[in-house]
Amino acid sequence: MEKLKFNILAGLFVLSSISAFAEGHLPANIQTAFQKLYPQATGVEWEQMAGCYVAEFIVGSHEVDVWFNKQAEWVMTETDVESLKKIPNPVAEAFMDSTMAGMRLRDVRIITFPKHPTVIILEVEQYNSDREFQLFYAPDGKLLQSLDVTELGGEIYPELFLNDF
Template structure:
């Protein structure tokens, strides 16, 4: 029983070690400034502290966005939810031919280290795939879920 209590405490507190939700007032000023300058029309901003960086999820033009900043206010990564139709034609063609029978479930355009990629989740029955494409349609990573 003692082991179960210890395990419960570890599991409960480990979630807090990964991400801590922040009120806007608790976000460092330089991060708020960088965010507000880049996204002045953003709504529903929710900040989280994740290990050594900060993440903000927000809505802009009826789309979900996520942006990661380091403590200095430099943008590390950003993700924008897009539609299948907004994928480059070459990526759509590869999905249609190589992944015939799969349905596009979720698509995000990702910028990291000044490189744009497309993260696509595909489903076919119980089979799920997560694929990362570059702008030219090259598969950079593929994994099954």
């Protein structure tokens, strides 16, 4: 029941954030900052989450989410690469040697920041269960953090990494 309540609240939050831009209220400074970073991006959809403006678009076969704070400063980029073959070998090897390797791999994301090291997130779930985990790796294969996100969902947002936003 708690999970259902959370999913309903999360859905309402997403709907309200998307509708904020349905009428074209994206601040010009945010749009300008985005176009400087990704001048070739097309099919961009905007939403507001966790106090940031988020541009979502496709590059090649990868979904990309670019986060900006209210001052139009780039906060982070999340690239969904969906495969262990597209991340640094030390990370893939560390995961394959871990106890989590026996779980179903759901998602692989690379998170980049303007002033902080890159983080690779592997999201896994136990077979025949609702248990989900996010594994945070440094590019050298060091496991930085493991989060049980069973009740929280798998949303990635800046506060997971940085405390200065």
